[in-house]
Amino acid sequence: MKDIIKLTDIYKRYNSGKPNEFLALKGVNLNVAEGELLGLIGVSGSGKSTILHIISCLDSYESGSCTYNGEELKELTEKQRNELRNKEISIIMQDMSLIPDDTVYKNVSIPLMFNKDVPYKDVKKKTLEAIKLVGLNDNHIKRKVTELSGGQKQRVAIAKALVSNPKVLLADEPTASLDKKSSNDIIELFKKINRDRGLTIVIVTHDPKVAEQCDRVVEISDGYIVDN
Amino acid sequence: MKKTLGLIFNNIRKNKLFVSFSIIQAVLCITFLALSFNYFYIAFDRYFAFMQSDLQDCYQTNGEINDISSDVGESLYKYLDTISDRKNWMISLYHHGNFEGKDPVQFSAFNRGLAEKAYIPIVDGSWFDTSSDEIQIIIPDQFAEDKSIKLGDYGKFCYYNYPTSGKKDISFNARVVGVYDHSLCTVYYGGYCIKTMYEGFEESYGVEANRPLILYIPDFEKIGAYGVLNSAFIEKSLVKDGVDLSNNKRFCDTSTFLDDAISDDVITQGSAVIAFVLMLICYSFAAVCSLSIMRQKKARYTYALYNLSGCSIKKCIGIELATQLIPYIIGLILSILVFIVLVHINIGGVPTICFVLSCAFNIILMMIVFLQTVYSLSKNKIINSVRMGSNERYY
Structure with a gap:
C-alpha cells in the first residue's frame, strides 16, 4: 500500500532562541500507509503529540519534509491547510475537542459548517449518520456534552472527526481518560472504522495495551523514533 | 452563509x-x-381639543381681512415689543388671505408634537401655495445684518423643522416686512435658529399688503406643543387690528395648557x-x-x-x-x-x-x-x- 503520510528527518523546536528552548523532534522519519491503523507510543514529552500537530498542519517544523499524498505540508497556504484539516485529516485532541455547553448534534456538525462541498440541507443527514456510526442513538443527539460519560464523549469526538468523511484520522491519547471497558470499546470502534471504511488511523498513546491492538506500533522517545 | x-x-x-x-x-x-x-398623541389630542373649544371662537371672530400697509413690519416690531412673555413665542406661519374657502387659515410651524400635523396642509399644497402666495416675514435684526437683508427685500426662505436630518420642510418666497431685536432669538436649539431659514434674496420689491405672513418668534422651545395657541392669538390680533397691531392685546388664557x-x-x-x-x-x-x-x-x-x-x-x-x-x-x-x-x-x-x-x-x-x-x-x-x-x- 502506498504511503499516505511521510515524515522525513523532521526537526521541531519550541521556544526557539529563548531560555526554555526545547527540541521536541530530532530527525523523525515515519511513513504511514493508506488504510493502516498505526499506534504511536511513547512517554509524556517524547514528541508524539507534536508529530500529530505537524501532520494536521497545526504546527510547522524547522527542517525535514512532511508530505500528505505527496504534497509538502509546509508549502501549503493557510487556506489549503484549513481545507486539509476540514476534509482530509481529522484530529481528535487529548481533551476530545468538544464544546461542553453545546449539544452532541452541534458538536458533531461543526466540521460540516466549514465544508463548502456540503450544502446546508445535507448537514443534518450527515451529522446523524456520523452519530449513529459511533454507536450513539437518538437520545444522545440533543444532550449536552457535559451530560455524557467519558466513553460517550469520546464517541462524540470520533463522530465529529468522521463527519467530513476524512481519509486520515489522528487520535491523541483517545483512551487516556477512560476506564478499561470504555477504553476497549473505543479501540474496537477505531478498529471497526479502520476495517470497514479503510480509514488511515494514527493513535498516539502511552498505553502499550492500546498500542498492541494496532496494525503497527512505532515507539518514540525523546524526539527520536526508537522502534518501528 | x-x-x-x-x-x-x-x-x-x-x-x-x-x-x-x-x-x-x-x-x-x-x-x-x-x-x-x-x-x-396627548399633544395632538389637546390641539384638537383646543380647536373645538371656546378659545377657537375668538380665533374665528377675526372679522374682515384688512389691508396691511407697508409699515406693517414696523408695527409688528412694536407689537412684539409689547408682549411681555415674548420669549415663549415661536415661528408662526399665517395666511390671512381668503384661500380656497378657508378663511383665515392659520398654520403654526410649532415645536414638538404638533409640528408634523401642522405642516401637512402646507407640504401637500392643499391649503397653501407657496409659489403663488406672497409671504411676508419679520426676522431678527442680527440675521438681517448677517445676510444684508433690508426691509422690503424679497427672496427665498426655507424653514427646517428637522434641522438635524437636514430635511427642508418648506421653502417659500417671502418679503421682509420687519425686523426685531435679535436678542430675542436666544435659543438655538438644534439649529432651529432663523439663520437656517434664508437661502438668498433674489430681488427687492416694495412691501405688499394682504398677503400671507410669517413670523419668526424665538425661544419657542420652552412652550412645547402648545405654541400653537400663542400663534393663534397673535394671528388673531394681527387680523383684527390690521396696521395698528400694537393696540391689540387680546389674549386667551393658555396657562392650563402650558402647565400640562x-x-x-x-x-x-x-x-x-x-x-x-x-x-x-x-x-x-x-x-x-x-x-x-x-x-x-x-x-x-x-x-x-x-x-x-x-x-x-x-x-x-x-x-x-x-x-x-x-x-x-x-x-x-x-x-x-x-x-x-x-x-x-x-x-x-x-x-x-x-x-x-x-x-x-x-x-x-x-x-x-x-x-x-x-x-x-x-x-x-x-x-x-x-x-x-x-x-x-x-x-
Whole structure:
C-alpha cells in the first residue's frame, strides 16, 4: 500500500532562541500507509503529540519534509491547510475537542459548517449518520456534552472527526481518560472504522495495551523514533 | 452563509446573560419609543381639543381681512415689543388671505408634537401655495445684518423643522416686512435658529399688503406643543387690528395648557433619564459579559476547535465579532430609532441628549469589544489554546 503520510528527518523546536528552548523532534522519519491503523507510543514529552500537530498542519517544523499524498505540508497556504484539516485529516485532541455547553448534534456538525462541498440541507443527514456510526442513538443527539460519560464523549469526538468523511484520522491519547471497558470499546470502534471504511488511523498513546491492538506500533522517545 | 449565520446565532444564544441584557435594552428602547409616541398623541389630542373649544371662537371672530400697509413690519416690531412673555413665542406661519374657502387659515410651524400635523396642509399644497402666495416675514435684526437683508427685500426662505436630518420642510418666497431685536432669538436649539431659514434674496420689491405672513418668534422651545395657541392669538390680533397691531392685546388664557405641557415634559424627560441610566447599566453589563476573561477563554477555545475543524482564523474572528457585536448593533439601531423619533417630534433636549449619549456609549463599547476580540483571537492565541488542550480550564 502506498504511503499516505511521510515524515522525513523532521526537526521541531519550541521556544526557539529563548531560555526554555526545547527540541521536541530530532530527525523523525515515519511513513504511514493508506488504510493502516498505526499506534504511536511513547512517554509524556517524547514528541508524539507534536508529530500529530505537524501532520494536521497545526504546527510547522524547522527542517525535514512532511508530505500528505505527496504534497509538502509546509508549502501549503493557510487556506489549503484549513481545507486539509476540514476534509482530509481529522484530529481528535487529548481533551476530545468538544464544546461542553453545546449539544452532541452541534458538536458533531461543526466540521460540516466549514465544508463548502456540503450544502446546508445535507448537514443534518450527515451529522446523524456520523452519530449513529459511533454507536450513539437518538437520545444522545440533543444532550449536552457535559451530560455524557467519558466513553460517550469520546464517541462524540470520533463522530465529529468522521463527519467530513476524512481519509486520515489522528487520535491523541483517545483512551487516556477512560476506564478499561470504555477504553476497549473505543479501540474496537477505531478498529471497526479502520476495517470497514479503510480509514488511515494514527493513535498516539502511552498505553502499550492500546498500542498492541494496532496494525503497527512505532515507539518514540525523546524526539527520536526508537522502534518501528 | 446559512451555516455561518447558524454558528453566529448559536454562539449568541449560548451567552444567556449577554442576551438577557440585550433584550432588556431593546425593551427599554421600545418602551421609550412608546412613551414618546404617547406624548405625541396627548399633544395632538389637546390641539384638537383646543380647536373645538371656546378659545377657537375668538380665533374665528377675526372679522374682515384688512389691508396691511407697508409699515406693517414696523408695527409688528412694536407689537412684539409689547408682549411681555415674548420669549415663549415661536415661528408662526399665517395666511390671512381668503384661500380656497378657508378663511383665515392659520398654520403654526410649532415645536414638538404638533409640528408634523401642522405642516401637512402646507407640504401637500392643499391649503397653501407657496409659489403663488406672497409671504411676508419679520426676522431678527442680527440675521438681517448677517445676510444684508433690508426691509422690503424679497427672496427665498426655507424653514427646517428637522434641522438635524437636514430635511427642508418648506421653502417659500417671502418679503421682509420687519425686523426685531435679535436678542430675542436666544435659543438655538438644534439649529432651529432663523439663520437656517434664508437661502438668498433674489430681488427687492416694495412691501405688499394682504398677503400671507410669517413670523419668526424665538425661544419657542420652552412652550412645547402648545405654541400653537400663542400663534393663534397673535394671528388673531394681527387680523383684527390690521396696521395698528400694537393696540391689540387680546389674549386667551393658555396657562392650563402650558402647565400640562410642562408636567408632560417633566414626565417625558424624567423617563428619558431613567431609560438612559438603565441602558447605560445594560450596556455596561453587556460589556462586562463580552470582555470577561472567562468569556474570552471560552471564545478562544471554541474558535480553536473551529480552527481545528478547518475554519480560517479570519473567519473565526468574523464569527466572534458578529456574535459579540450584533446585540450592540441592535441596541444602537433601536437607540438611533428613538433618537430619530425624538428629533422628529421635537420632544426636547434632555431625552435627545440622553439617547445621543447612550448611542455614543454603545459605539465606544463596540469599539472596545472589537479591538479586544481581534486581539484575543489572534492566531497564536487560538493555536495555543488548541495545543494546550484541556477545556476544563475554560468551562
